[in-house]
Every structure is written in structure tokens, then in C-alpha cells.
Amino acid sequence: MTIRVYVPRDAAALALGADAVASLLSQAGEVDLVRTGSRGLFWLEPMVEVATSAGRIAYGPVTVADISSLLGAGMLVGGAHPLRLGRPEELPYLAKQTRLTFARCGIVDPLSLDDYRAHGGLKGIARAIEVGPAATIEQVTQSGLRGRGGAGFPTGIKWKTAAEAKGERKFIVCNADEGDSGTFADRMLMEGDPFVLIEGMAIAGIAVGATKGYVYTRSEYPHAIATFNAALDVARREGLLGGSVLGSSHVFDIEQRVGAGAYVCGEETSLLDSLEGKRGQVRTKPPLPAHKGLFGMPTVINNVVSLASVPIIMDKGPEFYREIGMGRSRGTMPIQLAGNIKYGGLFECGFGVTLGELVNDIGGGTLSGRSVRAVQVGGPLGAYFPPALFDTPFDYEAFAARDGLIGHGGIVVFDDTVDLAKQARFAMEFCAEESCGKCTPCRIGSVRGIEVIDRIAAGEAVDANLDLLRDLCHTMKFGSLCALGGFIPYPVMSALDHFPEDFRPVRREAAE
Numbered sequence: 001m002t003i004r005v006y007v008p009r010d011a012a013a014l015a016l017g018a019d020a021v022a023s024l025l026s027q028a029g030e031v032d033l034v035r036t037g038s039r040g041l042f043w044l045e046p047m048v049e050v051a052t053s054a055g056r057i058a059y060g061p062v063t064v065a066d067i068s069s070l071l072g073a074g075m076l077v078g079g080a081h082p083l084r085l086g087r088p089e090e091l092p093y094l095a096k097q098t099r100l101t102f103a104r105c106g107i108v109d110p111l112s113l114d115d116y117r118a119h120g121g122l123k124g125i126a127r128a129i130e131v132g133p134a135a136t137i138e139q140v141t142q143s144g145l146r147g148r149g150g151a152g153f154p155t156g157i158k159w160k161t162a163a164e165a166k167g168e169r170k171f172i173v174c175n176a177d178e179g180d181s182g183t184f185a186d187r188m189l190m191e192g193d194p195f196v197l198i199e200g201m202a203i204a205g206i207a208v209g210a211t212k213g214y215v216y217t218r219s220e221y222p223h224a225i226a227t228f229n230a231a232l233d234v235a236r237r238e239g240l241l242g243g244s245v246l247g248s249s250h251v252f253d254i255e256q257r258v259g260a261g262a263y264v265c266g267e268e269t270s271l272l273d274s275l276e277g278k279r280g281q282v283r284t285k286p287p288l289p290a291h292k293g294l295f296g297m298p299t300v301i302n303n304v305v306s307l308a309s310v311p312i313i314m315d316k317g318p319e320f321y322r323e324i325g326m327g328r329s330r331g332t333m334p335i336q337l338a339g340n341i342k343y344g345g346l347f348e349c350g351f352g353v354t355l356g357e358l359v360n361d362i363g364g365g366t367l368s369g370r371s372v373r374a375v376q377v378g379g380p381l382g383a384y385f386p387p388a389l390f391d392t393p394f395d396y397e398a399f400a401a402r403d404g405l406i407g408h409g410g411i412v413v414f415d416d417t418v419d420l421a422k423q424a425r426f427a428m429e430f431c432a433e434e435s436c437g438k439c440t441p442c443r444i445g446s447v448r449g450i451e452v453i454d455r456i457a458a459g460e461a462v463d464a465n466l467d468l469l470r471d472l473c474h475t476m477k478f479g480s481l482c483a484l485g486g487f488i489p490y491p492v493m494s495a496l497d498h499f500p501e502d503f504r505p506v507r508r509e510a511a512e
């Protein structure tokens, strides 16, 4: 009898030797090997699963050296072994999650549309075709979905604006630039369940009357790029994309474009310039992309996770989705735990979980075993939060009220060896490196910021230079054209506010 064995081919699992493990397992007799995405428990990768009469049984982390003892212990029938983890869905890290957008990730064969359908796929688009564009937009609006790329703008309102705009053609652009530090949700989804993104984009196309979609993917994601292109071929072959979407009167196709790797090209208007073949530089607004976007046409730009959340909203209804969450942050967020953390990975749950629960209870604290000193939430433009603020719930408004942001849901953990003055300098360096150069506060301010922090670190007129740094941050925050220059003050100011001792090196060394 053939035994089905699942080995991830997600980039994180590949980096940990999944290909070699898969190759050895494929030679172990009657094995039907399925390559999946990752479930997002990275410390257990490569996590191998075997289909048994009691459901799937997981083993991990599996290395090539473990295979013979695993096979000897009867792994192919779920046998006991020190690496046996049991049923994956019963692992606390997964059991505590509310997996909606990532429901199939790590479970299905990413390139099998049949598998996608068998696990609930394509119901959302069937519903969108049935109810039509206006009701689809209304359903997305009612769900409370907000953009998961960083700004948290209501998705339904964006779609309505593009639907009402006049234009010869309209476009759906998916932002898969995923530049934030410690984030990988877009990548995991494109590698593990690409059809959910295709379905979400096709629904967006039907809703606003767009016939063409572009996915702009960062060049550092070769596996996501390859898997997504292969999924596009399957979707075209099986009629999900093309001249008659699933046999309907709707026309929609998608093309993937690969960026050259600039953080600012994740900003929506720079992304449009880059897609048009120009150097990625921020455009002034208005006009909004929804009025005048790609090639001057009305364009919806959404993050991968925003678009991939739409199918389940269309399938289960807006009430189902908006019931989860807190305040104006509705539904689930795939939170990415990274940096110096014991249990790094993807944790999808409703908004409202506190930062402390995420870092300590779910993430298990630091990997180094030292105490947590700071976490940066929301990528390189996000604030550093000390443990004293760990009661902050994961919610757009709660983070904003504490001068932070949740961004794309990345949390990067640092232990007590971190120097926040160095991190503040790094923020200014990053801004200087990645600035598109269009406006002065960001282009020049970031360079001056590095110089001021260097003077503070050298102990030169520290009080005066600290005042100058705060003044500079104020100018950048309110004078920059986009959120790169406008939000870089967040990591810098949070370092100054919560870790002032790091900016007084002489006094700190004396105290030690």
C-alpha cells in the first residue's frame, strides 16, 4: 500500500535541508511524496507528516541523519520516535491559532487546484460571480477588512473608489514586495497556497471591473516567484484565469513582475513607477492610485494578505469575519515572530492578543535564553517596545496610541545585549540608504540623523544633540512626503523615550 508523506518545500524548510530529506524519503518503498508549503513552525522544520489511519502524524525537525532511525521506528505508520510530534493540529502553537487566510498553508499541494478545491477553495469566487460586483464590494466593506500591508486602510472603500472611477481599463496590483524586517507571511502564502491569492485577485477584478492584475514580487523570493508562476499556468489551464473566469462572463488574467529590491518600491506609488519600467520614486498624492494609478488608469493596490483574506470573507460572509478581532481591527492577522525568539514562525489569530502573550507565551521568549529587552513591531519603521508595554493589544489603534504601528505584523525580538542607540543609528542609516530622494526631510535628514547620533555616542554635547535629534525627528515626521521619512522617527524616538540610558554611554558605563 502506498503511504502519503508530506515534506514542505517552503524556502525556510529548504534552507534547513528539506530537499535532501524528501529525496531520501522518496526512496523508502511505497511512498507517495507530496511537497507542501510550511505550517509556519520554523523551529520544527523540516516538519515531515505521514498520512495514517489516525490522521496526519508529524515528525520534526527531521534531518537526513534521522531518516534511518525514523523508518526503523515505523515512521510510515506513525510509530513512536523522539522526533514524533503527534497530530500537527494538536500542537499548542497551531491549536491556539485561528487559521483563516493560512488555513491550507502546509496542508495542501500548492500546485493542485483539485486539492485547493477539496479544502474549501473557489467558494469565495463562486459567490462573487453569483452576487455581482456591488454586493461583493459591500461584503468586503462590511467584513471590516483593512489593508495588511501596513497602512490599515479599509479594503472595501478602496475597491469602491476604483469601481466608481472612470477609465478605459482598470488594474489590480498585488504588493508582494514584503520589505519589512522579520516578515514572511506573503512569501509563505505564495509558496504554500498561491491559489488563494489568485482567487482573491480575481474577486477584486470582478468587483472593480479590472481585467488584468499584476503581482509585484521582491527578487529575493525565488521560490515564491517560481511557485506563483507555476500556479498561474495551472489557473489559466483550468479556467480560473482567462477570457471566461470559471465559465462566467468575467475576463481576468494575472502577470507576475519581479522588483529589483528597493524598500521604497513597496510604497504603492513607487511600486507603480517600478511596474511601469521607471525608477521607483514616490508620487505625490492626489491623484490616488484608485483614480489614476498604473499607466494612468484606476488601480487597486493591495497587499498579498489583504487579497488572500477576501475568498474566506466571500465564502463565510462578512459577519463571520468581523466577529473576530477588537475595536476597528477586525478579523485575523498573520503575526510573524522573528529575531531572537525561541519559537519563531507564523501565528494567525484575531486582533486583540497582547504583545506579551505573543512574545513570551507563544514565542517562548528569547532563543538566547536571556531576558527580552526590546521588540520592534511593524518593520523598520516600527517602534521599539520595552516589556513595560507588553500589555499593548495587537490592534491598529492601540499601537498608534503608544506611538507604534503594527505594519505588516512582524515582531523582531532583542535580548538584553541590544544597544538601542545603535538601533536608532541603524534606522537613520536604513532611511539614508533606501530614501528615494524626492523630498528633503528624508534625503538630507536621515544623513544628518546619523551624524547627530554619532556625536551623542561620542559623548559630544549630549544634551544639545539629543534636543537636536528630537527636533530633526519632528521635521522628518511632519515634513516627509511618504511614510519612509515620515515614520523613521518612530524607531528613533521610541529608543530615546524607552531606553534613554543607551544614549548616555559614558554614564551608563560608569554605572556598570
Ligand SMILES: Cc1cc2nc3c(=O)[nH]c(=O)nc-3n(C[C@H](O)[C@H](O)[C@H](O)COP(=O)(O)O)c2cc1C
Binding pocket: 146, 147, 148, 149, 150, 151, 152, 153, 175, 176, 177, 178, 179, 180, 263, 264, 265, 266, 267, 268, 269, 301, 302, 303, 304, 306, 307, 482, 483, 484
Ligand atoms: C516605505 C514603504 C514601504 C512599504 N512596503 C510595503 C510592502 O513591502 N508591502 C506592502 O504590502 N505594503 C507596503 N507599503 C504600504 C503600501 O504603500 C500600501 O499601503 C499597501 O500596498 C496597500 O495595500 P493594503 O491596503 O492591502 O495594505 C509600504 C509603504 C511604505 C511607505
Ligand code: SF4
Binding pocket: 264, 282, 434, 435, 436, 437, 438, 439, 440, 442, 443, 480, 481, 482, 483, 484, 485, 486
Ligand atoms: S520620505 Fe523619503 S522615500 Fe518618501 S518620498 Fe520623501 S525622499 Fe522619497
